[in-house]
Amino acid sequence: MSRMVVNATVNGEPVEFLAGGGQSLLDALRDELRLTGSKEGCGTGDCGACSVIVDGRLVCACLMLAPEAEGARIETIEGLADNGHLHPLQHQCIEQAALQCGFCTPGLLMASKALLERNPDPTETEVRYWLAGNMCRCTGYDKVVRAVMDAAADLRQAEKPR
């Protein structure tokens, strides 16, 4: 099976990996780069457990071919914390018990990050519709939605000129 060299930036670092023509970005992240924080829940783009941000766009890594990542800037859950400091979304997630098993959590956090980059002050309804592509079977979403809204408030507060 012929494989091609892909050059991309993952969480700010240049990476080079080999990818098969039919390999998904998710498999490349997990199997080639050993970034196993992104999860496969369905492989068909329905559950969002593999959500990553590619060139600023939220994508299901299971639906993107790895060779398509050539030259792309990819953000995964492993890069969400800043030098060991949790992102406000991560902080609120654990503060508010917005996870139970934690399997969908990386995808939910990446999707939430993409939301807050576009809309720093989302309503509950906006959060719910944005996260409709990220299934969580444990929490019933209540605490997830609250955590995202509180993280949004934290981020707005942090951006305010003092």
Next chain:
Amino acid sequence: MSDGNQGGVKLKVVGQRPVRPDGVDKVTGRAQFGADFHLPGMLTGRIKRSPHAHARIVSIDTSAAEKLAGVKAIVTSADFDAGAAGEVEAGESHAAMKEVAANCLAHGKVLYQGHAVAAVAATQPEIAAEALDLIEIIYEVLPHVIDVEAAMAPDSPVLHDDMFTKGVTPKPGKASNVAARHVMGRGDVAAAFKAAEVTVEGRYETAAVHQGYIEPHACVASWGADGQSTIWCSSQGQFLVRAMVAKILNMPLSDIKVIPAEIGGGFGGKTTVYLEPVALALSRKCGRPVKIVMSREEVFLASGPTSGAVMDVRLAATKTGKIIGAEMTLKYQAGAFQGSPVNLGCMTAFACYDVEALALVGYDVVSNRPKVAAYRAPGAPMAAFAVESAIDDLALKLGMDPIDLRLLNAVRDGAKTVYGATVRYSALVETLEAIKASPHYRTPVGNGQARGVAAGFWFNVGGESSAAVHVDEDGGVTVVSSNPDIGGSRASMAMMAAETLGLPIERVRCTVADTTSIGYSGSTGGSRVTFATGMAVVEAAQKVVADLKRRAAQTWECDVGHVDWKDGVATCTDPSKDVKPLSMKAIAGKSAKTGGPIAAEISLNAQGAAAGYGVHVCDLEIDAETGRTTVVRYTAAQDVGRAIHPAYVEGQLQGGAAQGIGWALNEEYVYGKSGLLENPSFLDYRMPVASDLPMIDTILIETKPNPRHPYGAKGVGEVPIVPPLAAVGNAVSRIVGKRMRSLPMSPAKVLAEMSK
């Protein structure tokens, strides 16, 4: 054992909401789930599955696949130990190992679409996939049966020639799909119906639904040349996996080490094995580690779900609303092998109510569907759907408030359940009253909306558990738990240890050990971990405190009765001694001089798990054009004993309610004429997403702490999936204007009813 009320002692950690010990791992991607392990030389395993609902396996030819470069091993049921027999404790039920084995790899016949027939291990996923195509299986297709009542019919195709209905005398002379008939009851039901001033009756149906954990089953198995093997897998019980694999592969337990991965949801569906014996059999054949991960389609086709059911229920009542008698027939799908939770359906159906005369008959029925697995309060939600709908009919007929009617009939302490247990430490009445007094219930129903109420019950269980508490040299503590942490149990374990030891929670870490590093424990299921394993943690911590006090006494040369332990510090109460208090750190730092390392392990069989009760209220509206139901407000109240970590208890209530709402409105296994599943994907099997749901309010009732647990805990995880089916159904019925008797109440079904 100390009183669950703690004699009014103010708790410092229990009842708080600290960050869970594994929180950071789970928000940073560091947590290792079942599919995240990688070993050098690891092969990819894939499973060849049946394309038919029911067929005889005429032959399996693996020769072409074996010749493919990169294929290292192929197994079929011939590679399992045919003598695998006996039973293994599996969560709430016993599993017959012969059938578990035949479910992992079909023996003689395939019994449902997706039934595993053979497996391949290869160097690359692509090679494994190609090898599957090269395995030639010749089938003789047999007539199939999907629906439960069709499977009970005398002319139905029979799945198992050797299945004779248990619980019927004389023993039937003919094999059938009815594995067992369960009969339960008391009192004179005929007399009750004769005396009744009001009766209601109805037939109810629920669809098979899947647990829907987001993490597909996954494992890595590695066989050693000396037979000693290691399995890394996501499951609800490392000891259960060890026991089942050992039976199926005929190995001593001590040759198998199971390392529990983080588990991405289970809800009961991971209290059995599908992949582990197959992966280890492959590894045994080629001597290399083998990883198998299910696709979502495989999860739907070949794991879980829980039973669909057909139930007939009749209630006899007085005109004041007292239910004096009831009869019910429950027919539950078991899937391809016996073992539906119909007996639990019979036991729980009327567990919320004090009804004098009861007659219940349950049928455990096999058909050409995947074998059911436990799903959160197994057997109870469907039975509650029928009973709580019938009670709603009764409330309508009598013009009574649905809460008042339930209060009139609610079980109180001292009542006898139909299965013989006496009700103790129950707070159903308080839970009903809490809903009645809630802001939600006191708010008038919105325009165009309707409200439904329902109650639910679950036993909760205890059982065998082990835990250890190790004091580190710096005075910190490690708690070693024996149960996979499925929803935050590390937090509750650490909190109970911290409370007992008098330490701040930050000084206590909790780990989940493999099968070689801690004593045996039953699975994470039955809502037993915080109760039973928590009890082991507390008793181990109490033993450590006793040891710390002994060491302080030894240091001070005083009587141990003169040592007080409070807030992690020993103080001497002997007035003749002028000594400074000794901290945990001070004692631990000098442990070598007082007897060596400080640690305790407790293994126990926890008794006294108190039952839990829930009451839910649901407001919803229906789009008249599409038939789509939207839940607009939802409140769940529950008798929780005492909430160790209230946020995670609330989370259990919210998650259970959401699953129940999905069960009520959208989720179902849809079969075509050929007996094949038409919706094995998250796109077509419609689970609730964030935009489908409102916030879910919770009320934790803590008026009746469980005195059999050191901190008053009851199991909390299962009760909350029991009431929602009827809470939603009762509200939908109001808007539709007739009783909705069949789940799911999908838009098409609702539209059809509305336009009739």
